Amino acid sequence: MTARARVLVTNDDGVAAPGLRRLAAHLHDAGHEVVVAAPERDESGCGTSRAVAAGGLVPTRSTTWEEPAGVPVHAVGGPPGLIVTAACQGAFGPAPDLVLAGINPGANTGPAVLHSGTVGAVLTAAHHRRSAVAVSLGHGAPYHWDTALRALAVLLPGVLAVAPDRRPLLLNLNVPNVHPARLVGVVRTGLGPHAAARFTVQRHGPGLLRATHQEHQGHRGGEATLLAAGYATVTPLRPPTEDTGVLLDLPDARQVPGALVGDPQ
Template sequence: MTAGTGVLVTNDDGVTGEGLRRLARYLRDQHFDVVVAAPEGDESGCGTSRAVAPDGLVPTRTSTLAGLAGVPVHTVAAPPGLIVAAACQGAFGPAPDLVLAGINPGANTGPAVVHSGTVGAALTAACHRRPAVAVSLGHGAPYHWDTALHALAVLLPAVLPGARDRRRRPLVCNLNVPNVPAHRLAGVVRAGLGAHGDTRFSIQRLGPELLRATHHPAACHDEGEAPLLAAGYATVTPLRPVGEDTEALRHLAAAHRAPATLAGELP
């Protein structure tokens, strides 16, 4: 039962993104109470940023999107992390029960989740105790948006209980979908977070006052999400917002030192 479940749809590519429009329309047709609030422009790579102007003012305006009759649309001059935080505090109507970010054109795998605005939106939702899914589709034209929606439909039953019961720990999932026709989707499977993403980021110094940042396709890796995506599977990786490093805490406890002593020794 989805009627009455409020869903915020956002992205990091801008409010006119085709993936966002497809996602919002699908959810509306599934009888969710959908609100769209998304950046006015491209905010890719912003992570969980909540950057605002020095005066703290965030311009926002109501908009319309083709095919989304009856769905409130808010265009916001802010990154998706700030938008999600605002929505969870009632800035665009009742706080959402669930946050969905995407559909992002291009996978967000491995370390890329740290930088992705799509994933950053989902992690911000978790900080406000809302379940969330970041949805990304592999690169390559034409984009098979329906394949991503099919994979999301498989995942949603596991996520929705947290939207209905605030006592549950909110589930946050990173969903990556291969860009293949829906009939070629091999399934939706759990995947660990890979040690490498699908792109490599490098910096060159071109002169005393100039750097060049470049993204390169990364070589295929045999762990994490990459081999599963290459085999035609959509991958689900549960994530959580920033937390304590429990392994490091065990090492500290084993040292038998008082915190006051450690404070003067840690870098």
Template sequence: MSGPKRTLVTNDDGVDAPGLRVLAGVARDLGLEVVVAAPAVQFSGSSASIVAGLEDRDRIALDRRRLEGLDDVLTYAVGAAPGLISLIAAYGAFGDPPDVVLSGVNHGANVGRAILHSGTVGAALTAGINGARGLAVSLDVGLAAEFGLERPDHEPHWATAADLAGRMLPFLLDQRPGTVLNLNVPDRDPGDVAALRTAPLAEFGIVQTTMTEHADDHIRLTVTDMSDPPAPGTDAALLADGHAVVTAVRSVTEADSPALAELVDGLTAARE
């Protein structure tokens, strides 16, 4: 990693989230050229959505902010989902396009194939398909804490996740553009976190959504822990065992389907 690298720091928890501030501070202290642009309101679960609260039909609201301890970092609250923020950053909305997009630190884990729905991961994947590198960073605060039931005297270990992300940045910046990593870290002091591991995605995430009420005028959903443990060796299993875990991921790509090719050949032949 030689010389300043343009770095966008975003999230899906919103511009006032503490994890965002800590991650931006780590990037700044590494000598990266940092700009923060994050949703003005929470956009959790937005995936790579390009939804925005448009003003005058086609204007995205930008509001200059100042984050505690980051007076020297240009910061915007944006009326848009993190995926759209990552996209417009690639267009030069916040200066030169970023070399890397850091997304997080998210309040809650993002593991398994359920990362499809994550706004945190969605911003990193959007960076990857637009010529940057991406790193999604999440802190496993537990299901109760994710939904506002954490102990009032407990401060999540944001720095544990952000510092580990910082240690991975030189590696990431040496990789080719389009590289995207998904990092999950236990909510513990650094010395209590088991060794960093790489792992495949679990089949599901660590929570499940079930329909608990279905009436004529509404549906009620409930989020609970998964009833079955994740498969051993997967990202969800290793995180549950206290490991920090990182997985290289990529955006939507085509699948090989010989059967589909045969169908197309048959339909084409039928027209001749």
């Protein structure tokens, strides 16, 4: 690793999740200044939500972990997108230099990144001009957290080297749940056509819908094939941007009388 950094560690599984503590301990042992702020309960699937209750008051409960020693921990009554925003605005001490989200149990591949709270934390960090990495580990028991940390160690020097005045680097890291010795390597890839897990919503009687979430074995290709072969995959991301390739038969807003339009991005 490079210079010491202040790192926000968060997730969408909740402050009691074991992957969160393993990630925080790894960074602490590497000499970084770590602050943990995570949802007080499971917020999986919340995407980039910053939703708060009526009145805007968000409950927080702060403590300090004994292991790793001295790490401040904040349990927040809200999703990770809200937590990242709060941290970058100084709610938990000095704003972080870097945001790390995870370690999430279950890969976030393909279209799943749209809904993942783990990835949502990373996309929210970009809004505050902070580089960020989402770290996810394939499902299975036992979870090989050290394998995810080994893959992350390959990426961190480059992420930490991004100058504050440069565009933030946003990475989605997925790691196969194998023993560290069986990790073949870390490769760059694009978002695959399928998510690693299948999410379905069906009617379940009068006035009820039933949502199910399970590993999706029906498709291979892209990230899924690489993960199955023992590779960790990393995909650079960018927050939603204007699609300049779409043609619309509409007047340019800059030509509409009275329109308040800023410079096009």
